[in-house]
Amino acid sequence: MNLSMRGCVAAASNRKQISPLGVMLATGASLVVADRAGAQLIAPPAGESWTSTFSDQFNNGASDLAPFTYDLGNNGGWGNGESEDYTSSSQNVSVSGGNLNIDAIASGSPGNQTYTSGRIQTSGSFSQTYGLFEFRAAFPAGQGLWPAVWMLPANAPSSSQPKYGTWPTSGEVDIFESVGQNTGLVQGSLHSGANPGSEVTQYEKFSESGEEPAGFTTNAFHTYDLSWGLVPDSAVSGGQEGEFNWYVDGTLYETWEGNWYVPPGAAPTAPFDQPFYLLLNLAVGGNFGGTPDLADGSYSMQVDYLDAFQATVPEPATGAVMGLFLGGCVLHRPKRR
Helix, strand or coil, rough: CCCCCCCCCCCCCCCCHCCCCCCCCCCCCCCCCCCCCCCCCCCCCCCCEEEEEEEEEEECHHHHHCCCCEEEEEEECCCCCEECCCCCCCCCCCEECCCEEEEEECCCCCCEEEEEEEECCCCCCEEECCCEEEEEEEEECEEEEEEEEEEECCCCCCCCCCCCCCCCCCEEEEEEEEECCCCEEEEEEEECCCCCEEEEEEEEEEHHHHCCCCCCCCCCCCEEEEEEEEEEEEEEEEEEEEEEEEEEEEEEEEEEEEECCCCCCCCCCCCCCCCCCEEEEEEHHHHHHHEECCCEEEEEEEEEEEEEEEEEEECCCCCEEEEECCCCCEECCCCCC
16 A cells, blocks of 8 residues: 655644654654644554554645545446536645635536536555544535545455445445535444445434534534544454444544444455545535535535544653654654543
8 A cells, every 4th residue: 555644743733834744763653643723633542553644734735636536527426316527627626725625616507507526536545444534624515515535445456346346345434424505414424235225324423422512513624533443342253343433523423333234254344344545525416415506606625634544553662751852743652532
């Protein structure tokens, strides 16, 4: 897998000031970066630390799009009845003002309106099994808009498809989904199944968890996290089960341990035991987005940063203090919550 690593900052500094510099410690200590509010990352598994595997801060203009490739066209509605055409135009996907901007553009007369937008992904540059995935973003309002940050399985080595077959048998992970007509909606989901006609969907909404604060809106910038790992379970073969946890601004609102469709003959952790890559898009219409009703114009999904981390067991420090300074960067183990 190809990894993109950029920069480090002191824990109390502003995340948007990260410079394009990758640092690894010979001692095995991991790099911990703070978000814009100075908060620590979600705690890693016991006895482990987070190591940065992908980081795009969107501070450097078009060069920040280098890890991504574009999905293009309408593709028959992308299997969801969507209405937009995805393009590689800078009108639909750009970097400016310290943000990745994915813009859906509506144009035309009522009943004949057309839509363009952007969908980018990391299948050619980054995929990962397990870890922490975090981004900070704000999303537009508008009937029929469907923003998402999600993951699909990478192709198996020397194969034209993922290890367990086509969708949904090899799984799908939705870190974030919402709709423009309900800016209080945040949903995290897993999809699996033997075939599209017998899909298993596991999901929860932030509002249904009892954790969503009054006045919450996806129009404002918030931090969204997904942690994906393994937990002990003596009741299953191999003694481990897959676990997913979804967070908004550090608040846990959803957890799933197993109960998805497991391909025949596979371990209980399958299909979510293979590398997945990242996708970001702003769809219009579709089964989830609903019928569009938009005024002509541009509707912008703004992503402040996108990061991924993997849990590693740190090597014992030899005479080192908890905080190490290297090249002006603070490296330390994260606080436990």
